[in-house]
Amino acid sequence: MQDAARILQLVINGSAAGCIYGLVALGFVLIYKATEMVNFAQGDIMMLGGFAAYTFIATLGMNYWLGALLAIGATALFGYLLDVLILRRVIGQPQFQVVMLTLGLGFIFRAAAGIGWGYDSIAFVTPFTNKVVRAGGLVLGQDNLSIIAGTLVLCGVLYVFFSRTRLGIAMQASSQNQLAAYYMGIPVRSVFSMIWAISAGVAAVAGILLSPVSMIDVNMGGIGIKAFAAAVLGGFGSIPGALVGGIIVGVVEQLSGYYLPPGTQDVTSNVVLLAVLVLRPQGLFGQTIRKRV
Amino acid sequence: MSYFEAKSIAVRFGGIRAVDDVSFDVNKGEVFCIIGPNGAGKTTIFNLISRIYNVTDGKLVFDGQDFTKMPAHRIAGLGIARTFQNIELFANASVLQNLLIGRHTHAQANLLAQLCFLPSTRRAEIGHREKVEDVIDFLELQRYRDTLIANLPYGVRKIVELGRALCTEPKILLLDEPSSGLNAEETEVMGFWIEDIQKDLGITVIMVEHDMSLVTAVANRVMALNYGKVLAMGTPAEVQRDPEVIRAYLGGDP
Numbered sequence: 001m002q003d004a005a006r007i008l009q010l011v012i013n014g015s016a017a018g019c020i021y022g023l024v025a026l027g028f029v030l031i032y033k034a035t036e037m038v039n040f041a042q043g044d045i046m047m048l049g050g051f052a053a054y055t056f057i058a059t060l061g062m063n064y065w066l067g068a069l070l071a072i073g074a075t076a077l078f079g080y081l082l083d084v085l086i087l088r089r090v091i092g093q094p095q096f097q098v099v100m101l102t103l104g105l106g107f108i109f110r111a112a113a114g115i116g117w118g119y120d121s122i123a124f125v126t127p128f129t130n131k132v133v134r135a136g137g138l139v140l141g142q143d144n145l146s147i148i149a150g151t152l153v154l155c156g157v158l159y160v161f162f163s164r165t166r167l168g169i170a171m172q173a174s175s176q177n178q179l180a181a182y183y184m185g186i187p188v189r190s191v192f193s194m195i196w197a198i199s200a201g202v203a204a205v206a207g208i209l210l211s212p213v214s215m216i217d218v219n220m221g222g223i224g225i226k227a228f229a230a231a232v233l234g235g236f237g238s239i240p241g242a243l244v245g246g247i248i249v250g251v252v253e254q255l256s257g258y259y260l261p262p263g264t265q266d267v268t269s270n271v272v273l274l275a276v277l278v279l280r281p282q283g284l285f286g287q288t289i290r291k292r293v
Numbered sequence: 294m295s296y297f298e299a300k301s302i303a304v305r306f307g308g309i310r311a312v313d314d315v316s317f318d319v320n321k322g323e324v325f326c327i328i329g330p331n332g333a334g335k336t337t338i339f340n341l342i343s344r345i346y347n348v349t350d351g352k353l354v355f356d357g358q359d360f361t362k363m364p365a366h367r368i369a370g371l372g373i374a375r376t377f378q379n380i381e382l383f384a385n386a387s388v389l390q391n392l393l394i395g396r397h398t399h400a401q402a403n404l405l406a407q408l409c410f411l412p413s414t415r416r417a418e419i420g421h422r423e424k425v426e427d428v429i430d431f432l433e434l435q436r437y438r439d440t441l442i443a444n445l446p447y448g449v450r451k452i453v454e455l456g457r458a459l460c461t462e463p464k465i466l467l468l469d470e471p472s473s474g475l476n477a478e479e480t481e482v483m484g485f486w487i488e489d490i491q492k493d494l495g496i497t498v499i500m501v502e503h504d505m506s507l508v509t510a511v512a513n514r515v516m517a518l519n520y521g522k523v524l525a526m527g528t529p530a531e532v533q534r535d536p537e538v539i540r541a542y543l544g545g546d547p
Contacts, residue, residue, distance in 0.1 A: 157408070165407040166400045173383055174396050180381040183343065183399035184461065185369035 005137035006066045010254045012036035016213070018250020019151035021269075023206035024227035025234065025242035026158075027199035032174040033237055034195045041106040042203055043224020048107075048109055049075040049204025050216040051117050058124035060082055067124075072204045079200025083193040091192075106221065114218045121215040128211045143212035150209045154202065155243060162239075171195055229273035235283025243286065248272070296321040296497065301353030302341055303521075313521040314351075319465075322487045324419050324491050324498040328507050329518035330541055335379060335501040337521075343368055350411050355465065369396045372464035378455045378501075382442045388436050388453050392428060396421040397462025410487055420466070428456045431493075434487065448479045451537060455458075455486065459494070464491065468500035472507050484510045505533070517541070 027042045039045075052074050055069035088106070090098050123129075131142040162168040174181040174191045195198050207216070214220065231247045234241025249269050257265035276283060295318035304312045317366045319325040327335045342353060344365040351376075353361045360371060373487075383391050399518055401407065401417045432452050441509045442450060451471065458466055471487065472480040484507050490496050491511075502508050508515060508529055515532040517524040525535040532538055 160408055164410060165404055166397065166402060169394065170397060172386075173397075176383040176385055177381050179377070180383060180457075181376055181394075182365045183369055183381075184394050184457075185366055187364070187366040282474060 006258075007255075009138050009140065009257055011251055012138075012140055012148075013144050014251035015247050016147040016250070017253065018230070018247035019147050019243070020206050020210050020246070021155070021204050021223065021227045021249050022243035022246025023151060023202050023209075024224060024258040025231035026226065026239060027203045029234070029236060029239055029242045030199045030202075032231075034171065034192055035087075035093070036095075037087065038095070038102070039087075039199070040099060040102040040224065040228075041221075043108060043221030043227065044106040044109040044113075045075065045079065045200050045221075046203040046207040046210075046224075047113060047216070047218065048078065048207075049200070050207030050220065052145030053112055053208045053211065054117065054122055058122070064124075064126055068208050071208060075204035075207075076197040076201035079203075080193050080197035080270055082200070082241055083196035085257065087196070088189065088192070102280065106224075109131055110221065112219050117218075119218055121217040123211060123215045126212045129237045132255040141213070146200040147209045147213070150205065151243070153271050158198075158202075158239075167191075167194065168234050177292045187279050229269040229276075232273055233283055233286040238283070238285035241283060241285030295319065297499070298352075298354045299342070300352040300354065301339070302338070302348045302353065304337060304341060304346055305349045310521050312341065315518070315521070315523055316351075317516050317526065319497060319499055322491065322495060323513040324487065324500065324511050326512035326515045326529075327499070327501045327504070327518060328504055328505075328508060328515055329524070332520075333518040333541075334521040335518060336469060338402075339375065339499075339501060342467060343373065353449075360462045367463050367467055369463075372462075373467065374458035374461045375467035376451075376458055376469055376471065377422075379448050380447075380454050382450060382454055382457070384442045386446070386476055387441055388434060388437050389425065391442060391453060391457050392425045393421060393462045395428075395457040396424060398461060399424075425460055426464070427532060428459045431459070431489070432456045436519075447474050448476075451475065451479075451483070452486070452537035459490070459496075463496060465497045465499060468498060468502075470503060471503055471504060472504040480507055481510075483507065487511045499502070505529075509533075 024042055027176060028039060031037055031039045049071055053068055053071035056062045056070050057064055062070070083251045090101055126143070126145040128142040133140045133142060152195060162172060169192065170181070170191050174186055174188045175186065178188050200285055207220070210220070226249055227246065230245035231242050233248060234243070236246030249272055253265055253268045256268045294305060297319040299315060299317050301314045301316050302312060303310065303314055306547065314421050329335050337346065341348050344363060348361060352359060355373065358371070360368070363371065363438060381510050383394065397415055399421065401414060429438060432455065434452065434456060436450060437445060437453070444455065445453065451474070468487070471483050475483060487498060491498055512529050514527065516526045516528050517535065517538045519541040524530045524537045524541055
């Protein structure tokens with residue numbers, strides 16, 4: 001009985017970590033689907049979102065919810081401008097140039113954050129910090145539960161946005177066929193910038209939800225690699241796949257940390273990534289598109 | 294003043310004059326056809342009108358409005374729709390979804406109302422669906438309504454693309470080689486659709502076409518191009534008799 005409870009607890013904590021990977025992976029997938037660019041700075045944008053929230057909540061003393069909302073908005077605006085000023089220029093360039101550019105941007109963001117906010121780990125008080133929920137034999141941190149709940153709400157909103165709103169459908173159309181989208185009256189370029197804004201906003205949500213669990217520091221964007229594994233596991237073009245992939249990576253990581261020798265936890269996401277590439281390269285939800293001739 | 298007018302438009306790609314001092318005007322309600330050998334600049338003219346390329350010289354005027362410098366995504370709002378030679382549909386979406394996207398320029402813009410699916414949004418969506426159903430009935434696409442584009446034969450996709458253009462409620466329809474990839478029978482059917490679009494819907498049509506049987510069947514006037522310049526303009530019969538046009542197609546002493 002105690003063992004079952006422990007496993008359940010590990011699974012829930014793993015899912016919470018996995019939700020963060022999933023949210024960052026979602027950012028990868030949104031941008032990739034629309035522009036066929038892989039944004040390796042996604043994890044660092046999450047870090048910037050965390051620092052923005054720190055500034056609004058801890059430094060300026062705002063209410064948590066207001067500060068979080070402003071941080072998400074500010075990061076989204078940042079993502080929008082990133083596309084307008086820089087990334088729009090490399091659309092259609094070879095994939096390698098995009099990879100180098102986004103990796104380089106990641107370095108710049110980390111350095112800038114270090115100069116602006118310092119290299120120490122910092123945290124701000126959230127309504128969920130250091131509180132626990134006891135149910136049966138389970139002891140669950142509210143911070144972890146808030147991550148899962150926050151992710152579910154965000155996914156619901158995004159689902160409605162993409163399936164029902166004019167802008168959301170315009171985004172889907174632009175990712176499927178840019179030329180056709182133009183002649184349906186869709187301003188494809190600014191729609192792409194909006195997608196960057198949404199990706200950055202989602203990353204900021206991840207950073208804010210993660211902060212009570214693991215604090216904010218310049219290198220927190222390193223989980224981008226785990227999120228990348230999650231995106232590949234999900235099929236890289238699939239939005240639900242990104243989330244499911246993230247949760248799988250998170251749970252596997254927690255369980256291996258408990259049952260396997262110390263140190264294995266850190267490499268599990270890479271093991272998952274390699275295993276997917278060998279066993280099921282199209283990912284769990286990947287579509288293999290057959291061309292009719 | 295004419296309904297649609299291209300005033301000595303020209304475009305250069307490097308040293309090549311792909312379109313050189315071409316002028317034509319199109320009257321309201323007519324089917325105007327652009328013909329010419331490969332590389333004559335027909336599709337380039339379409340791409341100039343639909344603002345994929347910028348003109349180097351000249352002016353484009355539609356319904357009294359100069360749209361020479363308008364961005365491509367605003368062309369649909371102006372009332373100009375187009376189809377493509379190689380079909381540009383949303384391949385992973387159904388026929389219905391493709392047609393509904395055609396309603397984009399007419400859609401409500403209030404994001405919050407749409408997220409909450411307010412009654413106003415619902416009414417607007419029903420209105421759009423009705424318009425789309427009209428087009429489905431008009432082009433007899435009923436049985437393909439929920440089929441994915443990727444699973445449709447080529448000929449049907451061409452009709453779907455035509456339908457999507459009609460869903461934008463255009464005043465002018467640009468058809469880029471409506472017969473390409475179609476067999477003789479399908480081409481004849483395409484001709485009937487174009488006639489219906491002109492007569493029943495009152496839409497002005499500008500088309501690029503190779504198939505002279507289709508041109509003769511539907512066109513009111515024809516413009517023949519070669520090397521980016523106008524060779525002849527007139528009724529299909531006049532243009533086909535024109536010695537310059539015959540020389541361009543069949544060769545001969547320059």
